[in-house]
Amino acid sequence: MSDRKLRPASIRRAANRVATNARKRLFEAESLVQAGKTPYELIYQGEIAQLRYYPPLSETSITVGDSEVKVETSSHRIPLVLVAPLAVNMYIYDLFPERSLVHYFRAKGFELYLVDWGTPRRSHNHFRLSTYFSEKLPEILQQVRDHSGQQQLSLHGWSLGGLFNVCYTALGDPDIVNLALVGSPCDYHANGPLGKRYQRFEKQLSWLKRTTGWQIHKTPKRFWRSPGWMNSLTFKMTNPIGSIQGYWDLVKNLHDEDYVVAHATNGAFLDGMLAYPGGVSQDLIQYLVASNALANGKLPMQNSNGSINNIESNILLVCGASDPIVTRENSLALLDLVKSKDKTVMDVAGGHMGVLSGSKAPEEIWPRVANWLATRSD
Numbered sequence: 001m002s003d004r005k006l007r008p009a010s011i012r013r014a015a016n017r018v019a020t021n022a023r024k025r026l027f028e029a030e031s032l033v034q035a036g037k038t039p040y041e042l043i044y045q046g047e048i049a050q051l052r053y054y055p056p057l058s059e060t061s062i063t064v065g066d067s068e069v070k071v072e073t074s075s076h077r078i079p080l081v082l083v084a085p086l087a088v089n090m091y092i093y094d095l096f097p098e099r100s101l102v103h104y105f106r107a108k109g110f111e112l113y114l115v116d117w118g119t120p121r122r123s124h125n126h127f128r129l130s131t132y133f134s135e136k137l138p139e140i141l142q143q144v145r146d147h148s149g150q151q152q153l154s155l156h157g158w159s160l161g162g163l164f165n166v167c168y169t170a171l172g173d174p175d176i177v178n179l180a181l182v183g184s185p186c187d188y189h190a191n192g193p194l195g196k197r198y199q200r201f202e203k204q205l206s207w208l209k210r211t212t213g214w215q216i217h218k219t220p221k222r223f224w225r226s227p228g229w230m231n232s233l234t235f236k237m238t239n240p241i242g243s244i245q246g247y248w249d250l251v252k253n254l255h256d257e258d259y260v261v262a263h264a265t266n267g268a269f270l271d272g273m274l275a276y277p278g279g280v281s282q283d284l285i286q287y288l289v290a291s292n293a294l295a296n297g298k299l300p301m302q303n304s305n306g307s308i309n310n311i312e313s314n315i316l317l318v319c320g321a322s323d324p325i326v327t328r329e330n331s332l333a334l335l336d337l338v339k340s341k342d343k344t345v346m347d348v349a350g351g352h353m354g355v356l357s358g359s360k361a362p363e364e365i366w367p368r369v370a371n372w373l374a375t376r377s378d
Contacts, residue, residue: 038094038103040114044143048118051140053147054106062107063098065362072109076377078177079111079148081141085160086132086280087231089272090116092158095357104362108370110377113144115161125221125278129287130301133167141173154178154373158356159185159326166334167299169313171306178376179311180369182318183326183355187295187333188288192324202290216286221278224285232273297337308334314342316372318365320355321347344372 044051056075061068082093082102093114094100106112115137120127145151152175157165162184169176189195189202208214216224276284287293287300294300297308315338319328328347335343348365350358355365 037097038100038106040102043147044140046136046139048120048124049136049140050116050118051143052114052116054102054112054114057103057106059107062103064104064107064366065098065359067363069104069107071107075109075111076374077150078152078154078377079113079144079150080105080154080156080373080377081144082112082114083137083155083157083161083165084115084117085158085162085164086117086120086276087160087226087228087273089274090114091272092353092357099357099359099362101357101366104366105370108374110370110373111148111150113147115140120275120277122222122225125225127277128279128301129167129283130299130304131279133164134171134301134304134306137164137168138173141168151175152177154180154377156180156182156369156373157184158182159352163294166294166308166311167301167306170299170308170310171304172310174312176313178316178373179313180316180318180373181331181334182369183320183323183331183352184317184334185288185294185326185330186337187292187330189292189295190327190329190333192327192329194324195327195330198289198292202292205286205290216282219282221282224278224281226276226281228272228274231276232271295333295337308337309339311338312340313338314344314376315340316344316346316369318346318348318355318369320350320352322350323352323355325352342376346372 038054040052040054042050043053057071059071061070063069082105084090084093093102097103102112102114117132117136141153144153155165155169155176155178157163157180159182162179162181163186165176165179165181166184166186169179185191187195189199191198205216283300294308298304299306299308315335317331317334319331320326321328332345335345346365346368348355348368349360350365354361358365
């Protein structure tokens with residue numbers, strides 16, 4: 001009799017827990033988010049972009065994944081600058097307290113900076129790719145040099161952030177010692193099934209230009225603005241089954257508050273992506289997807305004297321085995337174009353997001369990247 005009396009009460013408690021977690025996830029998701037907890041100092045604020053500096057940690061050790069990592073008491077001489085891509089919010093670099101790339105790099109003794117490109121509005125539709133790597137990045141990196149007192153720098157770039165680093169260095173900065181490029185594109189036409197589509201698209205654009213004179217850059221930039229919700233949807237559609245499975249798993253785990261918190265934190269990144277300015281979208285389509293400028297050693301801009309062949313920095317390429325957005329072949333094309341003598345390819349498990357901040361990255365990828373940088377930063 002006592003078991004029968006207890007069972008309904010237990011069921012009610014479980015149902016209340018599920019209802020509470022569901023309500024929080026749907027209507028109070030922001031309060032659940034664990035991302036963005038590592039303290040930083042804002043040392044530069046431009047028109048839209050800003051520069052963050054992460055000061056030394058007060059702890060003697062930090063938790064990374066399932067491991068304890070000792071906090072280094074001295075810093076490497078060469079500062080490390082994380083250059084973000086467009087469209088993403090900065091949560092990706094500080095996703096969870098135990099899965100924070102900025103927290104980890106700071107613990108490993110790097111004087112650490114992060115370039116946040118900000119939130120582009122419609123008034124920024126005139127921005128081009130070159131606005132970022134040839135206008136804003138030089139000014140921001142000078143701020144890093146002034147703040148750190150060091151002329152030589154290491155640049156870390158994920159996805160389009162890696163492309164920015166390559167293009168900036170190709171314009172002729174001899175003091176970029178290390179380029180750590182994670183899921184970073186070069187040869188868009190050597191990008192698996194997507195690359196085949198890009199090649200067909202290039203032929204279609206060439207035909208339009210020959211027969212009608214129509215060109216992407218002759219159309220108003222406002223027509224090409226890609227809103228944040230569209231970028232989020234596009235990113236999710238690279239793995240539609242995984243995205244659907246993620247929501248189904250949430251439903252099955254609504255009783256588990258920790259799971260709901262983790263889902264809300266990941267969602268803050270995936271659902272909170274930012275817009276591409278119209279001019280950027282035009283350049284992405286014409287210079288990268290169609291003309292494949294980087295694979296030809298050129299920069300995605302007009303009237304540039306820069307060349308990929310100018311690069312002599314040490315280069316690390318991190319390539320995800322299951323990355324459909326930037327394949328290994330896409331990234332590796334860079335190595336045949338540069339003058340660099342120190343070139344390393346790091347093949348890792350994971351997709352485009354996973355190679356930077358996936359659940360296995362803290363223990364399987366970050367230490368290898370940090371060790372590569374550390375041996376070249378003193």
